[in-house]
Amino acid sequence: MHRIVVAAFAVIAFCAPAFAGPPSGKGSYKDLQQIFEMFRESKTPSAWNANFNDPNAPNHGLIDYSASATDARLQKMNELRAALDDLNVAAWKRPRQAEFLAVRAQLDAELFNLRVSRPWARDPGFYVDQLLRFTFTQLPLEGDDKATLERQLAAVPAIIAAARENLDDVAADYAKLALHNLTTSDGVGHGHPYRAVPPAGVIGWYEDLHARVAETQPELVPAVEEAKASINEFKTWLEDNLGNFTAPAGVGAEQYDWYLKHAKLLPYTGDELILMSDREWERVYAFYVLARHRNRNLPELTPAESKEEYERRIEATDKNIRDFVTREEILTIPDYVGKLGYNAPFIERPQGLNFWEAVQFRDPHPDHLHAVIPGHRFDGLVEDNNDHPIRGRISDGVRAEGWGVYLEEAMLQAGVAEGRPRVDELIYLFGIFRAARVPADVNMQRNEWTVQQAVDFMREKTPWLDENVARVDAEIYLRRPPGYGVGYTIGMLQMRKLLADVAAQRGGGFVMKEFHDDFLNAGRLPISLIRWEMTGLDDEVGAFWETEPMPE
Template identity: 55%
Template sequence: MATLFLCSFAGISQAQTSAEQIPAGRGNYADLVELFGEFHQFVEGNDQRTRRIIRDDSGRAIEPITDHSRQSIAGQLEQLGRFQARLEDMNVVSWERSQQADYLAVRSRLDQQSFILQRIRAWARDPGFYVDRMLRVTFTELPVEGEAREEFLARIRSVPVLVEEAQKHLDDVAADYADLAIHNLNKADGVGHGFPYRAVPPAGVLGWYDDLIERAAVQPELLEDIAAARASVQAFDAWMEIRRPDWTAQAGVGEKAFDWYLKHVKLMPWTSKELVLLGRRELDRLWADYALERNRNRAFPELEPAASAAEYQRRIDETDRRIRAFLQEQNIITVPGDIGELDTNAPWIVRPGGRNFWEEIQFRDPSPDHLHAVIPGHRFDAIMAARNADPVRGEIFSDVRAEGWATYLEEAMLQAGLFEDRPRVRELIQIFGIFRAARVPADVWLQTRQMTVDQVVDYWLPRVPYLDRNVARVDAEIYLRRPPGYGIGYTVGALQMQRLLADRKRQLGDAFDLRAFHDELMSNGRLQLSLARWEMTGLDDEVRIFWQREPMPESESPD
């Protein structure tokens, strides 16, 4: 297992948890479960309103637009305040450890929602918040009939209304967000995550509307509404181009807010500066491992990419068989017998400009992403999580836990011996790790306003083998525009997994069983890894700091 370089959160090693820091109010654990259910409905209810079909004044079906008025946001914050007051009035100090872990996890969800409403404010700062929704309707397969036709018309008719709302609310736009939105409206991103395949990708969102218009030849009665939607998107693009020179604010949330988010939402025991050190250390280590591995394998032929879809599928099928057999034979993790084929995460694509980063790796050998995204990574993880009926653990989701687990698996399976007979695949695992590690400082720099998207792309390109500009730009966009800290979760989450593994092995000695360790982690739900470590080991050195609450910092000037 990789050498672990861990900084401690400032002062955490000296911090002591006293009974006074843990709430000692009146509510019991059942009250926590009830509150979390109400909160879940509150958040989902706001989202569901954007998917409900209503009728406009003329009786036409239309999909409503979420209300982002100041009054609506103020009302949501008031409701969050009521939830938080109830949360503080619970007798947490008397609960068992697993219930206290649930409390911290639930509280982090409330803090996240508060942060989204008060600091991220995508509806006011990020035109892509609206562009994303404009895009997805264009993927609809035509013809559509019955209820599907009604739903499609409702969605396409909502686009002009969405544009009006965007123009009303976008009053604090950051330059990076604006540039990404304008790019995505007019140009293909070169990656197409989740997009339908086209031999020549349409030119951005507007190109996808043109694609939809062509396909609507089989159902011409839809053309009027599609054309009206496209015209409104075109007008939105022109509106942004006119205003772009005035949009000079920086994206991200600022260092103080990001550090608050790391502690209160991510439940991480490190500051943003410490995360940069962690990421850089891992980047150096993985490059050193890669250099040594390349030298070790110098007599072996290089791996060649699959030459056809059929050959690639054969490689995927063989990879799936090898991994499943290895998990069983080497006592890695329990795979229930009813979990069958889980497909793949990287489909066969022939691009006019050649393979992108993911395809350079996966078409040579599917193992790295099959471990990460299929089994026992994301798809397997999601199935196991869906089987958790616990009202808290079955609903809590930590992106660091999800990405950390999946990234941990890549190098863990290398160390466990999966690639002893496939030396060149070990190099691909290390390249995956290099890209994950390079994301850590870049994610921090994006959120703390030390770099722009273009600067991050330029930072990555010379540091990651096979990386192309399109994948780099799309990745930077993902980690800038998602809730803060998503990009750090891969490598830092893997480090947390390694620390948990090391702690548990030290505690149990010869009684340690790797399968039991992984199975226990799966059964505990997708909690933040600091909480999983506390629950599984009893070690509270990381979680002590989380009982100490600070108010969310005031907004920092983005200029």
């Protein structure tokens, strides 16, 4: 790294000067790449990075989220953030300037995580989430697999000890959600092994594991019992202290708007997001009603009644989508793209289908477009084959979810469902739910709604939406970094805006396949940056050069 950049790594408080335009320091584009690499090495690691396979790893291989460890990470992020402002970005061409803004947004998001969100200190669910996956192990086990489970079970008391040590500013809503997840099935089963009657939360899954090891591998019973006992003690600790947990779960209105601009590079405030989503909800709900009227004399779609029938529908859907995007020259499917699977497994629930299953089992097109091809799995595979040192290593959530939602109705309008009656209604149902999420996300993060108010709002606005799916979604949007729930609809609206801008600029020379390929080849940077690159329009990006202190 150049000497000037190294020198800039002195500890500087995070109050970067405001710029009317790009910084005009001395650092080079190579320095930006090095700063980004150092950021990736130094940012707060995910709890899922715990290394249970190394018997010599300290504290069972768990990630250190102590105050001293997080303070050290914060100091390093401040150093890297200050170094960015000494780069000569003003001398770079537009694509590299876009990469600078994308990298800076990544650092701002991490600084927000360290200073405001702090899930390891505020959210008991941060630790509860780590406990569940151990119980999904298929028995019996031998050799290395058995040793891994034994190390995982031995780590459970260490996870609980770390939780009680680090949780110094617990939010009441987070504690209530953690208790719910400890004792109650989520009713959705994201990634859970199928049970006709799911175990009752994390504790129920440990009871399930206890029963299975007692039958197949009784030598593991003491380890399971010790793990289960520590979890029950944590539950009691949460219950006993619930009255003392008074911190708000959301980040607050001012902090939320700061995060939208600096970390998400969204050119909107929370109020503007709600207004945009309200208009989108009205539009898509009206289209749903009109489609229902048009289709009123057609038979209703019925859910698949067996796994075999459901998988035949998925196979037909996959073939139709691939044939369609190729025949109609929508986008390029690279040679490395093979089978991509599907999201929702076939499940027969005593209480009936949840929202996702009620849609998918009738026709897989909505989620297959969104989550498989050309959506998330396809998009992720394209990104995995992107070896750019910056663009291949950034994945903006609004970009990812916005692309997935855009594809649902965009492909419907382009003709993917022709000859498939009533599929349009299902795609509109997805759009209705996406739009209803935005006010839920914004108002929970601003501490204006409780989780239950968000659940009630989304259910009131969305046909077929059940309590379990709505509650799981509300929990995700409250507990993840701000703006996750808005990314679906708002990212889709950004995609539509980009499509309109590019088509208007190119006029008769517009080519749909070229548009989509160019978009995908840009990587998963924030859509505002991709729009600037593809159109040259700086009406959104201009405001991002000015940085403001993070609200406390």
